[in-house]
Amino acid sequence: MTQKVDRRIQRTRQLLHKALIELIMEKPYDQITVQDILDRANIGRATFYAHFPDKDALLLGGMDEDHFDIRLYLDEAEIAVDEGKLLPCYSLFRHAQQFYPLYKAMLGGNGIEMVKKAFHKHLVHAIEQRIKRYAPTVSLPLPLVSHYLAGALMSLIIWWLDHEMPHSPEEMDTMVQQIVMLGLERLSHEQS
Amino acid sequence: MTQKVDRRIQRTRQLLHKALIELIMEKPYDQITVQDILDRANIGRATFYAHFPDKDALLLGGMDEDHFDIRLYLDEAEIAVDEGKLLPCYSLFRHAQQFYPLYKAMLGGNGIEMVKKAFHKHLVHAIEQRIKRYAPTVSLPLPLVSHYLAGALMSLIIWWLDHEMPHSPEEMDTMVQQIVMLGLERLSHEQS
DNA sequence: TTCGATACCGAACATTATGTTCGAGAAAAG
DNA sequence: CTTTTCTCGAACATAATGTTCGGTATCGAA
Numbered sequence: 001m002t003q004k005v006d007r008r009i010q011r012t013r014q015l016l017h018k019a020l021i022e023l024i025m026e027k028p029y030d031q032i033t034v035q036d037i038l039d040r041a042n043i044g045r046a047t048f049y050a051h052f053p054d055k056d057a058l059l060l061g062g063m064d065e066d067h068f069d070i071r072l073y074l075d076e077a078e079i080a081v082d083e084g085k086l087l088p089c090y091s092l093f094r095h096a097q098q099f100y101p102l103y104k105a106m107l108g109g110n111g112i113e114m115v116k117k118a119f120h121k122h123l124v125h126a127i128e129q130r131i132k133r134y135a136p137t138v139s140l141p142l143p144l145v146s147h148y149l150a151g152a153l154m155s156l157i158i159w160w161l162d163h164e165m166p167h168s169p170e171e172m173d174t175m176v177q178q179i180v181m182l183g184l185e186r187l188s189h190e191q192s
Numbered sequence: 193m194t195q196k197v198d199r200r201i202q203r204t205r206q207l208l209h210k211a212l213i214e215l216i217m218e219k220p221y222d223q224i225t226v227q228d229i230l231d232r233a234n235i236g237r238a239t240f241y242a243h244f245p246d247k248d249a250l251l252l253g254g255m256d257e258d259h260f261d262i263r264l265y266l267d268e269a270e271i272a273v274d275e276g277k278l279l280p281c282y283s284l285f286r287h288a289q290q291f292y293p294l295y296k297a298m299l300g301g302n303g304i305e306m307v308k309k310a311f312h313k314h315l316v317h318a319i320e321q322r323i324k325r326y327a328p329t330v331s332l333p334l335p336l337v338s339h340y341l342a343g344a345l346m347s348l349i350i351w352w353l354d355h356e357m358p359h360s361p362e363e364m365d366t367m368v369q370q371i372v373m374l375g376l377e378r379l380s381h382e383q384s
Numbered sequence: 385t386t387c388g389a390t391a392c393c394g395a396a397c398a399t400t401a402t403g404t405t406c407g408a409g410a411a412a413a414g
Numbered sequence: 415c416t417t418t419t420c421t422c423g424a425a426c427a428t429a430a431t432g433t434t435c436g437g438t439a440t441c442g443a444a
């Protein structure tokens with residue numbers, strides 16, 4: 001099934017991906033030129049275009065690879081920690097903490113739009129699954145709730161990345177769960 | 193105080209802004225070239241650069257103008273409807289409904305990143321004011337709550353715009369207030 | 385090890401968009 | 415009417431994209 005891929009092709013793609021990731025952590029994505037990638041990877045111009053039609057395709061092509069952990073965080077074993085909760089919050093912040101520079105470059109305030117959109121979409125889907133499983137009786141349209149929560153979580157992680165992780169993953173998780181489940185009404189009456 | 197501006201300058205800027213707005217509603221912002229704007233507005237190339245350093249400056253320069261209502265919705269009289277609530281939800285959806293094509297082109301899924309960021313920032317600020325006034329006893333960090341809510345609202349309006357306004361502004365407002373205040377826990381117990 | 389296939393190189397080229405310059409002409413302000 | 419300044423258009427420099435092609439190096443299989 002798995003055809004053998006020419007060693008040269010593997011090497012080329014690997015070098016290109018590595019170079020792009022490095023560059024992403026150094027400067028804004030839209031300021032990265034194809035030439036930058038070529039120089040860093042020591043790959044010929046023609047070769048690049050023989051593999052990918054453009055920069056974006058190179059990035060997306062690497063999303064499935066091993067060193068590109070962002071989208072895979074949901075499939076990690078660690079996600080079991082968030083069992084029973086509507087938002088896989090703890091595992092997300094844990095993972096983001098572990099790969100902070102990459103997360104900041106990709107999802108932070110000056111991150112990559114393409115990645116953010118993909119991530120948001122992914123979140124919506126994951127959250128919908130959780131709502132169906134853990135809170136099937138909520139009497140509001142499913143997509144409304146899932147988009148609400150996904151947007152909230154996205155916004156929070158961006159804020160958290162931009163401010164050098166002002167709280168621990170545990171704290172973030174606890175606080176978010178409170179807002180989600182209790183609502184702000186109860187949260188303001190329950191003050192000490 | 194208000195110096196008289198040369199009539200030619202007014203005319204030029206007006207034409208450029210109008211052309212850009214039209215183009216924004218026709219095709220993706222990043223695909224709009226300066227040349228497109230010049231052709232549409234019948235303005236010379238040199239003239240454009242005498243006024244604005246680039247496309248983005250033209251857009252931002254128009255944010256304060258009269259025909260660019262998006263940021264101004266918060267200052268509208270209609271906002272009084274949302275008095276006492278943490279999210280100025282009804283007035284936002286009302287306004288978005290009224291200027292649907294423009295809102296969709298600017299804030300929708302394929303909207304303009306710059307505008308979205310400015311809008312999000314604006315929302316964060318507005319929400320913080322409201323929290324201080326209407327819910328000063330909430331025992332969580334202010335920016336955490338404001339970013340949470342702003343992200344949620346952003347995500348919702350994008351979803352709503354992308355799906356041709358599946359609910360009325362009144363419905364959206366009611367549902368959002370429920371999630372915010374009651375929390376999902378109570379929302380799932382209270383089912384009929 | 386040999387040999388055929390194919391991936392890489394690099395240099396040149398076409399294309400497209402950006403941003404600048406400058407002098408002539410038109411329109412505004414007083 | 416005169417002075418000021420805004421606009422025009424055309425040419426130019428720059429920078430990035432994407433393509434083409436023949437020579438060279440590397441791979442995989444016999």
